[in-house]
Amino acid sequence: MANRYHQHFTVSWDQLHRDVRELCHRLVERDFKGIVAITRGGLIPAALIARELNVRLIDTVCISSYDHMNQGGLDVLKGVDHDGEGWLLVDDLVDTGKTARKVREMLPKAHFVTVYAKPEGRPLVDQYLTEVAQDCWIQFPWDMGIAYVEPLVDQVKR
Ligand SMILES: O=P(O)(O)OC[C@H]1O[C@H](OP(=O)(O)OP(=O)(O)O)[C@H](O)[C@@H]1O
Ligand SMILES: O=c1[nH]c(=O)c2nc[nH]c2[nH]1
Numbered sequence: 001m002a003n004r005y006h007q008h009f010t011v012s013w014d015q016l017h018r019d020v021r022e023l024c025h026r027l028v029e030r031d032f033k034g035i036v037a038i039t040r041g042g043l044i045p046a047a048l049i050a051r052e053l054n055v056r057l058i059d060t061v062c063i064s065s066y067d068h069m070n071q072g073g074l075d076v077l078k079g080v081d082h083d084g085e086g087w088l089l090v091d092d093l094v095d096t097g098k099t100a101r102k103v104r105e106m107l108p109k110a111h112f113v114t115v116y117a118k119p120e121g122r123p124l125v126d127q128y129l130t131e132v133a134q135d136c137w138i139q140f141p142w143d144m145g146i147a148y149v150e151p152l153v154d155q156v157k158r
């Protein structure tokens with residue numbers, strides 16, 4: 001599975017924050033009962049969206065599927081007891097759409113947003129901010145660290 005990704009799109013904390021705020025401009029006129037975040041990636045944008053829209057009621061749908069770049073079976077560890085009417089459903093991204101399809105079945109009436117969307121999964125969300133190529137792995141800031149980089153001259157001439 002991992003070899004279907006041929007490019008990387010690296011997102012910094014700052015970029016993510018700006019992208020989520022931009023998405024919020026398109027949501028601010030609507031009223032939501034609360035937010036349902038899809039764990040774990042949806043938790044971060046959900047917290048930022050909650051701050052911008054002044055939403056205090058936050059629930060989760062807990063899903064386990066990818067082991068880094070490899071997608072396995074999809075396990076729902078926790079659901080919710082409603083159909084999503086009036087709720088904002090948030091994930092960081094939609095890729096193949098497998099996660100989105102499952103969660104849509106659980107909350108068919110929710111307004112579903114992601115920050116990033118790849119073409120296969122895009123039809124499953126109501127709104128997203130940025131489209132990313134299907135063969136591109138989005139590298140999120142919570143999966144990265146700051147590391148020393150050797151000066152070019154040492155890499156090339158050593
Ligand atoms: O459209 P799909 O192909 O289903 O992929 C999208 C899902 O994959 C990632 O979650 P992941 O399963 O990696 O778990 P995590 O959110 O806990 O990191 C991402 O946060 C989405 O939820
Ligand atoms: O960090 C991630 N980046 C991605 O592009 C992706 N696709 C599915 N799951 C993903 N997780």
Ligand SMILES: [Mg+2]
Pocket residue numbers: 038039040041042091099
């Ligand atoms: Mg996820």
